[in-house]
Amino acid sequence: MERRRLLMATNIPLESLSIVISILLIICIIASREHTKLNRLFLWMLAVNAFILGCDIFIWVAGGHPQLVCAMKVANFFVFNLGYLLVALFTAYMVTYIRGKGSIASDKIVPAITALCGVAVLLVIISMFNNMFFYFSEKGYFMRSPLHWISLVYPIIIILLDMVIILKHSRKLGIKDTFALLSYGILPAGAIAVQIFINGLALAYPATTVSLLIIYVNIQVEQSKRLREKELELTQNRIAMMLSQIQPHFLYNSLTSIAQMCKETPDKAGEATIAFANYLRGNLDSLTQKGMVHFDRELRHIKTYLSLEKMRFEENIQIVYSIGTTDFMLPSLTVQPLIENAVKHGICKKENGGTICLETMETAENYTIKVSDDGVGFDITALLPDERQHVGIENVRFRLAAQCAGTLKIESQPGKGTISVVTIPKTK
Structure with missing residues (x-):
């Protein structure tokens, strides 16, 4: 009894x-308002860890009260099974973080470890009936069974597998990140090893808490800093994008055409003025648009822009729409610069004009947007003829990658035209 009081006091x-x-760490993560997959996994790890600790404290406090044995059995069931869930969550967190640094050696590690945890949970359920791992004495105390060590071996094996993966990617992770992730293996595994030999000493989940604190300080805080830097870079790119779209020559030519229409066709001039105002509003709205926009909105802006260009060039520009799907999101002003490139550097430089085709398609994995023209084309190995337009295209490529893991591929041949293909994965 004296030993139990000493263990409880510890x-x-x-x-x-x-x-x-x-x-406290949960509050810090929620306060950051950064809803990334990595943050969600870390929140679940913290929440599960806190719940397990609460259940374990209840078992210690309720010990010696036979009337509370049923409640203690339920709490003990959660302590064991959520412990395996915690290990599986860390594996998912680790794989997600490594994948964010690049490719990972095996994508099957999470399902494999989840399966191992499933077997461990099944054994705990069986133990609830045959007392294979643990039982409660008549006086209401938690007691280990002879095979209790098996329940501790499972998390050690899984943690060792995780450590092997971390070490395998250590060069990609760097010293600091490698140390932080390894702490989740070294500290809990060491604590579990001590628990095997010292019955009653509860070190595993406090050790897990310490390792989560190390991960938070070394990885989560740094990740938040990188996200803020990325957001700043995206904001700067949105400004650059907006400025690149407000081209003096285009504005001057559009206003000149509208002024000419006021004399010849006032009704058409009124329509053109509204279209011009909508075009400017679309560009200005993109400056404050931080998230993705629906393709329908992008398509309306494209049609507004093309209506102004057709007003200037009349029969020289033909537009073909082949819209297979519109039910997807993309960064604002992603397609419009590609259309502008087709007009300015493709069709307008061709003596008899030409045709621009805008096509959207959906597959099981991706949404695809294709902009093609039969204009003069250009040498793809060189910069675009207009350096500002080249910056605009690279801006599109950057925002696609940063906001939706999308890609932009441009193919062109002098004298044959240009094809630009945007691919947006359905899952980022």
């Missing part, structure tokens, strides 16, 4: 402090 304050640390 375990309960240690686990209570671990709960407080976990809750």
